[in-house]
Amino acid sequence: MAAKLEGKIALITGAAQGIGLAVATRYAAEGATVVLADIDGDAAQAAAENIGGSASAITADAGDEGQTAALIAEIVDQHGGLDIAVANAGVALVAPAVGMSLEDWRKVTSINLDGVFLTLTHAAGAMAASGGGALITIASVSGQAGSPLIGAYASAKAGAINLTQTIAVEMRDHGIRANAICPGFIDTDMVKPHKQTFADALGLEAMGIPDFDAFIGMKQGRYGKETEVAALATFLAGDRAGFCTAGVYNLDGGLRAGLL
């Protein structure tokens, strides 16, 4: 079978590790030329070398408009266009919303919402100039429900989902599709340091649930894999998803749907 993304130029933000790295790796395997952007330029460079082929890395803070605009201009300049952009860069903060400082709120929303806005709007501008493309936002199921302890994160994800759908409708006539992927818990470095905090706050021990991993097993069967997010992101980026736009795709083992 032909590779799904042959000849496409793809930008993935926050691609040095975790979900972004899995997406970049899969896109490259499907024939795309991938550009891994990350605030940690050394890690992105090492990741691009590991992928090999035409993969390359650029240091860029997804929350900085000048850096994001320059990143996209450089890709268009070097590769002649941009076909796929994945707004994946994100940070987590585990703390109640009540009592949170505005500074902490903005640490999260400036990347998880403002950063998504910057990537999508600048990428859409470049894509519109060359006939279209695919935008993908790595949002979260937390953006679809009240989410104690991760209120800033979840509020930014809710905004990112809405923004993705808005841009999808605004840009439909320019040949640009935009979709949001909403993973449940994936066992990356974003989650690992916070397991005990979640366990304590949820009172798992008192409920006889040994730890957060066991709780996740109850709620979504198991942790999702980065490669499973990458598989959906590959479908949504490719021509087979030609009628898919403004979609919100949950990938969460049933977490969002289960009441009890």
Ligand SMILES: NC(=O)c1ccc[n+]([C@@H]2O[C@H](COP(=O)([O-])OP(=O)(O)OC[C@H]3O[C@@H](n4cnc5c(N)ncnc54)[C@H](O)[C@@H]3O)[C@@H](O)[C@H]2O)c1
């Ligand atoms: N892990 C999960 O359970 C989960 C669930 C739902 C959604 N997500 C989302 O998936 C995306 C990737 O998360 P992950 O789990 O792979 O996290 P991760 O912490 O493993 O990786 C995040 C990457 O983003 C980079 N990054 C952070 N701030 C940046 C910035 N300002 N500019 C550019 N790069 C930046 C980091 O250096 C890192 O390489 C995030 O948007 C996250 O919110 C994760």
